[in-house]
Amino acid sequence: MKDLLLDAASRAAGYLDSLDHRAVSPAPEAIAELETHLAGPMPEGSTGPEAVLAFLDEYGSPATLATAGGRFFGLVIGGSLPAALAANVMTGAWDQNAFSQPLSPAAHLFEQTAARWLLDVFGLPEECSTSFVTGATMANFTGLAAARGAVLDRAGWDVEAKGLIGAPPVTIIVGGEAHPTVLKSLGMLGLGRETVIRAPVDDQGRIRVETFPSFEGPAIVCLQAGNVNTGSFDPFDELIDRAHQGGAWVHVDGAFGLWAAATEAHKHLVQGLAKADSWATDGHKWLNVPYDSGMAFVRKPEHVRRAMTVTASYLPPDVHPSPDSSRRARGVEVWAALKSLGKSGLTDLIERNCRHARMFADGFREAGYPILNDVVINQALVRFGDLEVTQKITAAIQAKGETWFGPTVWQDQPAMRISASSWATTEDDVRRSLASVLRIVERFA
């Protein structure tokens, strides 16, 4: 076992070292070669673990997208901090089931500590429950499940026991630029993707206070910390007061934007956010822990426990409040990341990436290409032309492989998305990527 794990560590380190010199996108030949080697039925006989590992590295590594490196700026994808990756290896060896405290006292304690530190970083009430889930989609689902149960309970309906058939109607208000996973979560909860009221937003995607819809009866309001395109934040202070006056539950999707709370320079963006009832965020985005890692926080733990409870004579009474039952101890990696960064390291990570986004925006602006958003955190949108040109440019960038960006359409305007989210990115990476993109863009001018 030891030789095998040392070999795995050595190959993993070699892979990470190679990312500085290789193309971000895998070569089509590497993907084809992997496909060829994976063809065929399951083998009749066994294969030694050394050979399995060598196969992964020889054929798998070249076919990966280099999201762990410093020159990937697509979606909102961070790399893995060294301590978090090492924790991932360690917890893999532990193979704990973090379903409940008796099954893994160690995981329980690490996760409780991570939860306490996270609530402190985000400025959320210390009595909140924390659910470690797979990502912001499931964190939104968890917060909204708690919301559904609470608002219907106040209306005299036990949705966990009786379901939604015959339940009083629930008004759902989301911003016009809410992330699609909020709608997916509402759909999975039987609340409907298309029955929601879309609150009008401004040119940054922020809900407009003056046109916020009025409502009556059981209601859930979904706000956003960090729009996936612009990085903008809803005006929490006024909106949460308004929603609470009407008796609504307020859920905040802060998949990456919640981390703005960790810096003095960006804290004003989350002003008032702590007054909400539930929040969702990701570890695998801006905290740079390995996939998969998301967190849901619920102000009153009884609401999430009620939604996620599971009972059986052979089970302990107090299980982790999440949609999963058996699950890996992903909160240990969150603890490791926070422990290794400390508050100053976390602030530095967030500020550094925000600076990277501003460097890109300044560079493109200077070259004559408009930036469509106010660059308030780590997201920027640059406009090169119509959708066809934008798609051709991003395809050419990805094919060249020196860096990686994806296209989007922001309020009818095609753009290239810039998301600086990795500890591994240096200012040199930004300069190199900017120069590479500008060389490609000039070919399409």
Ligand SMILES: Cc1ncc(COP(=O)(O)O)c(C=O)c1O
């Ligand atoms: C604002 C927002 N919410 C939710 C999500 C979904 O996150 P995940 O893919 O981790 O489920 C994202 C992903 O980019 C996001 O930006």
